[in-house]
Amino acid sequence: MKDKIETLSTVKLKHSTDIYKIVDSLNRTLKEDDLMFGLALDEDDHETAIFTIYRT
Template sequence: MKSNIEVLSTVNITSTPDLYKIVDSLNRTLKERDVMFGLALDEKDKNKMVFTIYQT
């Protein structure tokens, strides 16, 4: 099984408690369009998150 995941966009944003809900909603709504969204804590600044859009 070969996986071709391409990063389309990455942006650093200020962390908020409910941010993961937006990412979850995007993933559930747009999974049929071959896009995926990710959210991770910024390793350099713990008050920031890294939001990434992937083409799957």
């Protein structure tokens, strides 16, 4: 069983109130392809979001 999560890509972008909807849709659609998507607010700049793609 594979327990490691691999980070494939990380990008910073301007925060938008609806961007979480895209991340949610990607997670629901592509989880069976062993992909997971994350979204976090930059700790130093709350106007910037960090979008990350993982392989699970």
